Amino acid sequence: xxxxxxxxxxxxxxxxxxxxxxxxxxxxxxxxxxxxxxxxxxxxxxxxxxxxxxxxxxxxxxxxxxxxxxxxxxxxxxxxxxxxxxxxxxxxxxxxxxxxxxxxxxxxxxxxxxxxxxxxxxxxxxxxxxxxxxxxxxxxxxxxxxxxxxxxxxxxxxxxxxxxxxxxxxxxxxxxxxxxxxxxxxxxxxxxxxxxxxxxxxxxxxxxxxxxxxxxxxxxxxxxxxxxxxxxxxxxxxxxxxxxxxxxxxxxxxxxxxxxxxxxxxxxxxxxxxxxxxxxxxxxxxxxxxxxxxxxxxxxxxxxxxxxxxxxxxxxxxxxxxxxxxxxxxxxxxxxxxxxxxxxxxxxxxxxxxxxxxxxxxxxxxxxxxxxxxxxxxxxxxxxxxxxxxxxxxxxxxxxxxxx
Amino acid sequence: xxxxxxxxxxxxxxxxxxxxxxxxxxxxxxxxxxxxxxxxxxxxxxxxxxxxxxxxxxxxxxxxxxxxxxxxxxxxxxxxxxxxxxxxxxxxxxxxxxxxxxxxxxxxxxxxxxxxxxxxxxxxxxxxxxxxxxxxxxxxxxxxxxxxxxxxxxxxxxxxxxxxxxxxxxxxxxxxxxxxxxxxxxxxxxxxxxxxxxxxxxxxxxxxxxxxxxxxxxxxxxxxxxxxxxxxxxxxxxxxxxxxxxxxxxxxxxxxxxxxxxxxxxxxxxxxxxxxxxxxxxxxxxxxxxxxxxxxxxxxxxxxxxxxxxxxxxxxxxxxxxxxxxxxxxxxxxxxxxxxxxxxxxxxxxxxxxxxxxxxxxxxxxxxxxxxxxxxxxxxxxxxxxxxxxxxxxxxxxxxxxxx
Numbered sequence: 001x002x003x004x005x006x007x008x009x010x011x012x013x014x015x016x017x018x019x020x021x022x023x024x025x026x027x028x029x030x031x032x033x034x035x036x037x038x039x040x041x042x043x044x045x046x047x048x049x050x051x052x053x054x055x056x057x058x059x060x061x062x063x064x065x066x067x068x069x070x071x072x073x074x075x076x077x078x079x080x081x082x083x084x085x086x087x088x089x090x091x092x093x094x095x096x097x098x099x100x101x102x103x104x105x106x107x108x109x110x111x112x113x114x115x116x117x118x119x120x121x122x123x124x125x126x127x128x129x130x131x132x133x134x135x136x137x138x139x140x141x142x143x144x145x146x147x148x149x150x151x152x153x154x155x156x157x158x159x160x161x162x163x164x165x166x167x168x169x170x171x172x173x174x175x176x177x178x179x180x181x182x183x184x185x186x187x188x189x190x191x192x193x194x195x196x197x198x199x200x201x202x203x204x205x206x207x208x209x210x211x212x213x214x215x216x217x218x219x220x221x222x223x224x225x226x227x228x229x230x231x232x233x234x235x236x237x238x239x240x241x242x243x244x245x246x247x248x249x250x251x252x253x254x255x256x257x258x259x260x261x262x263x264x265x266x267x268x269x270x271x272x273x274x275x276x277x278x279x280x281x282x283x284x285x286x287x288x289x290x291x292x293x294x295x296x297x298x299x300x301x302x303x304x305x306x307x308x309x310x311x312x313x314x315x316x317x318x319x320x321x322x323x324x325x326x327x328x329x330x331x332x333x334x335x336x337x338x339x340x341x342x343x344x345x346x347x348x349x350x351x352x353x354x355x356x357x358x359x360x361x362x363x364x365x366x367x368x369x370x371x372x373x374x375x376x377x378x379x380x381x382x383x384x385x386x387x388x389x390x391x392x393x394x395x396x397x398x399x400x401x402x403x404x
Numbered sequence: 405x406x407x408x409x410x411x412x413x414x415x416x417x418x419x420x421x422x423x424x425x426x427x428x429x430x431x432x433x434x435x436x437x438x439x440x441x442x443x444x445x446x447x448x449x450x451x452x453x454x455x456x457x458x459x460x461x462x463x464x465x466x467x468x469x470x471x472x473x474x475x476x477x478x479x480x481x482x483x484x485x486x487x488x489x490x491x492x493x494x495x496x497x498x499x500x501x502x503x504x505x506x507x508x509x510x511x512x513x514x515x516x517x518x519x520x521x522x523x524x525x526x527x528x529x530x531x532x533x534x535x536x537x538x539x540x541x542x543x544x545x546x547x548x549x550x551x552x553x554x555x556x557x558x559x560x561x562x563x564x565x566x567x568x569x570x571x572x573x574x575x576x577x578x579x580x581x582x583x584x585x586x587x588x589x590x591x592x593x594x595x596x597x598x599x600x601x602x603x604x605x606x607x608x609x610x611x612x613x614x615x616x617x618x619x620x621x622x623x624x625x626x627x628x629x630x631x632x633x634x635x636x637x638x639x640x641x642x643x644x645x646x647x648x649x650x651x652x653x654x655x656x657x658x659x660x661x662x663x664x665x666x667x668x669x670x671x672x673x674x675x676x677x678x679x680x681x682x683x684x685x686x687x688x689x690x691x692x693x694x695x696x697x698x699x700x701x702x703x704x705x706x707x708x709x710x711x712x713x714x715x716x717x718x719x720x721x722x723x724x725x726x727x728x729x730x731x732x733x734x735x736x737x738x739x740x741x742x743x744x745x746x747x748x749x750x751x752x753x754x755x756x757x758x759x760x761x762x763x764x765x766x767x768x769x770x771x772x773x774x775x776x777x778x779x780x781x782x783x784x785x786x787x788x789x790x791x792x793x794x795x796x797x798x799x800x801x802x803x804x805x806x807x808x
Contacts, residue, residue, distance in 0.1 A: 019547050019689045029614075030546040030726060124544070130690040132544035139543075140528070140536035142434040143423050143710035210433075268696065271675050285423045286534040286707040289697035292672065294690065303690040306547035318722075322434060 001034045002313045005062040007084060008075035009042040009051065012098050012125070015302030016072055017051055020309075027306065031313040038068060059084055063091050070312045072305060073097040082106055089113045089121065094316070096308035098125035098301050104199040108212045108326040115319045122308035122321065127200040128153065128277045130300025131293040132307075137207045137281075138322045144283030146208045150246040153200040155275035155295040156184045156191040157223050157243045161260075162273040165240060170228040183275065193222035194243060194258040201245035204279070205256055207322070208247060211329035213256065219334045221259040230400060232368040233342065233375045239264050241400065242272070248337070255332040259401055262342050267404040335384040340402040342366070342377050345395040349374035352395070359389050373397060405438045406717045409466040411488060412479035413446040413455065416502050416529070419706030420476055421455055424713075431710065435717040442472060467491050474716045476709055477501040486510055493517045493525065498720070500712035502529035502705050508603040512616045512730040519723045526712035526725065531557065531604040532681045534704025535697040539715075541611045541685075542726045548687030550612045554650040557604040559679035559699040560588045560595040561627050561647045565664075566677040569644060574632040587679065597626035598647060598662040605649035608683070609660055611726065612651060615733035617660065623738045624662040634804060636772040637746065637779045643668050645804065646676070652741070659736040663805055666746050671808040739788040744806040746770070746781050749799040753778035756799070763793050777801060 006013050017037060020027060028034045039062050040051045049055075059080075062068055071088045073095055075081045081102050085095050089110065097103065103110075103126045114121040124134045128151070137146075152158050160174045169177075175192070178184035190196045202215035223243050234241050239262040247256045263270055268290045272278040277295025282288050294300035311320065345356060349365045356376055357363050363376040378386065390396055410417050424431060424441060432438045443466050444455045453459075466472055467488075475492045477499055479485045485506050489499050493514065501507065507514075507530045518525040528538045532555070541550075556562050564578045573581075579596070582588035594600045606619035627647050638645050643666040651660040667674050672694045676682040681699025686692050698704035715724065749760060753769045760780055761767050767780040782790070794800055 022689060023547060023549055026549055027547060130687075131693055132540045135544045136536045136540060139715060140539050140711055141707075142714040143427060143431060143707040145427055145430055283534075283707060285426060285703045287698045287701075287704050289535055289695070291693070291695055293693035297691075299689045300691050303545075303547045303687060307544055310546040311543060 001036055002031070002069050002316070003036055003038040003067045004070040004072060004309060005039040005041060005068050006037060006072045006074065007041040007059070007062070008073065009040050009044070009046065010074070010076070011298045012074040012301050012305065013040070013042070013072070015298040016074060016305050019299065019302045019306045027310060031310045033313050035309060035313055038065070063087050068093055069316060070094045070096065070309055072309060073099060074305065075099065076101070078102055078105055085110055085121070086113065089117065089119055092117065092119065094120040094122070094312040096122045096305055096312055098123070098305050100126040100196070100199045100203065104202045104215050107203065107206065108324050111321055111324050112326065114321070118317050118319050120312045120315060120320055122312060123203070124308050125301045125304035127203050128279055128291070128293070129155070129295040129297060130303045131277060131279065131291050131295065132304070133204070133279050133291050134207065136291065137204070141281065141283055141286065144286045146281055146283055147249045148246065148282040149204050149208055149279065150244055150269065151201065151204070151279040152242055152269055152272050152277055153197040153245045153279070153295065154191055154243060155277055156188070157197070158272065158277070159183050159275045161223060161226070161241050161243065164226070164228065164231050165235065168228065168231070171224070171226060192224050194220045197243060197245040198258045201247055201256055201258060205247035205254060206324050206329070209254055209329050210322070211325050211327050213329050213331065217331050218256045218258060223260055225398060226260055227398070229344070229368070229370055230398060232370065233344065233366055234262055236366055236368045237262065240270055242269055244269070244403070250332055250336070253332045254329065255334050255337050257334055257337065262400050262402045264404040336382050338380050338382045340378055340380055341386050341399050342375060342402055343399045344373055344375045344397040346373055346397060347395055356393070359392055377402065405440055406435070406473050406720070407440055407442040407471045408474040408476060408713060409443040409445060409472050410441060410476045410478065411445040411463070411466070412477065413444050413448070413450065414478070414480070415702045416478040416705050416709065417444070417446070417476070419702035420478060420709050423703065423706045423710045431714060435714045437717050439713060439717055442469070463488055467495050472497055473720060474498045474500065474713055476713060477503055478709065479503065480505070482506055482509055489514055489525070490517065493521065493523055496521060496523065498524040498526070498716040500526045500709055500716055502527070502709050504530040504600070504603045504607065508606045508619050511607065511610060512728050515725055515728050516730065518725070522721050522723050524716045524719060524724055526716060527607070528712050529705045529708035531607050532683055532695070532697070533559070533699040533701060534707045535681055535683065535695050535699060536708070537608070537683050537695050538611065540695065541608070545685065545687055545690065548690045550685055550687055551653045552650065552686040553608050553612055553683065554648055554673065555605065555608070555683040556646055556673055556676050556681055557601040557649045557683070557699065558595055558647060559681055560592070561601070562676065562681070563587050563679045565627060565630065565645050565647065568630070568632065568635050569639065572632065572635070575628070575630060596628050598624045601647060601649040602662045605651055605660055605662060609651035609658060610728050610733070613658055613733050614726070615729050615731050617733050617735065621735050622660045622662060625664065627664055629802060630664055631802070633748070633772070633774055634802060636774065637748065637770055638666055640770055640772045641666065644674055646673055648673070648807070654736055654740070657736045658733065659738050659741050661738050661741065666804050666806045668808040740786050742784050742786040744782055744784055745790050745803050746779060746806055747803045748777055748779045748801040749797070750777050750801060751799055763796055781806065
């Protein structure tokens with residue numbers, strides 16, 4: 001019997017309890033041990049709830065109970081989760097978490113503490129919800145050097161972009177609808193500004209590179225500037241606007257970015273719609289692989305947390321995660337990243353496109369029956385080259401990067 | 405230093421050597437040990453080849469060398485691979501393989517021998533080439549009961565169906581082309597009759613159920629009867645013909661099948677084209693996940709084999725695979741499986757469809773400008789119900805199952 005504690009009885013925490021109850025027999029068989037929830041930590045009371053008798057309000061009860069071998073941290077946020085996690089590890093307990101903020105900020109340190117004590121700090125649920133991606137990176141793609149990892153890592157923004165595309169709605173009305181359905185929060189900045197995706201790609205790129213990627217270093221652009229007009233052009237081009245979070249190896253290292261991209265229908269992420277997430281990786285010998293599934297939601301996220309609990313139970317005295325060094329990875333400047341750009345400009349194509357071609361070289365004009373403006377696609381430019389050219393005109397309304 | 409031997413220096417074997425050389429530094433770092441190829445076993449000589457000095461013709465050299473801790477079996481076929489694998493395990497060596505015939509036939513027994521000796525028998529490359537699927541099933545999807553696993557598991561047939569669809573070619577000319585490109589073998593039965601996909605779904609379903617699934621028990625229908633006319637109807641319906649290998653849980657257990665299906669554009673496997681493979685799984689708490697990538701090819705397959713070698717090196721004295729019991733899983737009769745059917749019949753829709761509606765109930769007529777025939781889609785029938793009705797008419801030219 002392995003005794004565990006669940007810290008945080010919110011959406012994911014109650015999901016973890018539900019998954020452990022629903023699949024008790026098969027989970028215990030796979031773990032090779034019976035897994036029993038001894039405590040649930042929450043500041044609130046839940047009168048009448050099945051976990052009522054296990055509820056504790058004081059973290060000290062958990063950390064000081066030597067019977068507890070595995071702690072599930074699904075509180076979210078950096079503090080007190082950071083302090084609690086550290087103390088649990090120092091007390092000889094493995095920790096499984098869905099807390100992307102904490103993993104992105106202190107993952108390397110917490111992994112190192114776990115490793116030094118032959119414990120585990122596992123965080124499959126921190127990226128891509130129920131999609132297995134952390135464990136495959138850690139133990140399946142080990143023959144490869146990963147040259148690129150690109151994901152649709154935020155279900156809220158993907159849902160919004162999908163509806164804008166397929167129902168020709170504008171940003172504000174889709175956001176309101178997403179909020180009313182509980183897909184977007186009242187303060188949606190973490191999603192729509194790309195911060196959530198940024199933390200997740202920081203975690204993935206840390207694992208890929210084996211070094212600490214600070215999310216503050218990642219160029220991040222959200223979807224708040226994407227308009228119904230942009231989508232019209234996208235449809236005209238047979239492309240989709242997707243918020244991509246990517247890390248790519250170039251000569252001198254990795255660059256990382258979160259940004260909307262116009263991708264074509266041959267791109268493996270093109271048909272990832274709605275609240276689904278997907279992660280695409282390219283290995284130097286494996287080629288392309290993609291992992292697709294429910295990127296969020298109570299039960300899919302809880303499924304990933306519980307899979308970590310099973311693995312922790314199977315490895316009570318053995319550290320299984322690959323090392324992720326605290327040494328900081330210096331990201332390559334994104335100003336050297338290159339792609340084509342789609343540009344919307346004021347004016348009329350027939351009259352003004354020549355001026356743009358003088359500035360940007362060969363361009364492909366795209367029109368979408370919008371009054372007083374037109375669009376065009378440039379050749380491949382670095383960010384820097386594009387910015388220099390773009391600075392020479394005041395006609396630009398908006399630009400979106402292109403992939404594929 | 406971990407000494408390994410590679411048995412078989414064909415396509416995959418030479419790929420394994422190439423991958424280990426190409427990514428030597430990162431592979432050794434991830435394994436935590438230097439991995440060194442001490443022997444390569446092959447009946448042939450390879451004068452001038454870099455492995456020439458390591459080449460041995462006698463298996464006894466490998467099995468009797470106590471320095472060898474891990475053996476890569478990439479010979480293919482059941483014998484002598486089975487005898488060699490068994491003897492290696494009995495001599496205390498872990499074995500990593502891409503050999504789907506052997507895994508499908510003797511996997512349970514070989515896993516049990518490995519387990520009883522704290523060794524590993526790993527076979528990530530036996531299904532889906534470079535796509536991680538065995539390890540995710542074994543250690544990531546452990547919180548779930550898997551209710552369905554469906555894959556496009558054969559790259560050759562998927563390539564052929566893709567070309568038939570996108571270039572309106574017929575089966576024979578596509579097969580000839582695939583053979584000339586080396587995508588299909590001179591004797592293509594293993595691919596086009598579905599036998600290869602059948603062995604792979606037997607392996608996946610064995611892992612999902614934890615019991616032995618004999619591939620002889622799986623209803624298997626290949627793509628040899630798929631014609632250019634079928635594809636015309638498929639396009640008319642906005643559907644694709646895919647050779648699916650599936651295992652599904654029903655009330656009384658699992659049924660399994662390999663068959664062409666008409667799938668719609670909402671199906672996660674719809675856009676898997678060319679030589680790519682993909683595996684879709686549905687968990688009772690996780691929902692849907694999909695794994696996509698290169699299902700075959702020298703380097704992707706070798707990448708999966710080498711990832712197994714890394715895992716075996718990290719676990720020299722610890723069995724990591726989930727148990728797969730030798731106890732046979734009795735599959736549920738597919739005659740109770742139900743779906744809609746697309747049916748092509750002789751005659752004219754305007755004149756004859758009413759007779760078909762009398763036989764099959766409400767039908768949707770589909771025409772594809774073909775002389776003397778038309779098609780229709782039935783409601784949901786079990787295999788048995790459909791067969792009973794179909795036996796009452798001699799107008800049927802062909803029928804294809806439908807999903808989604």
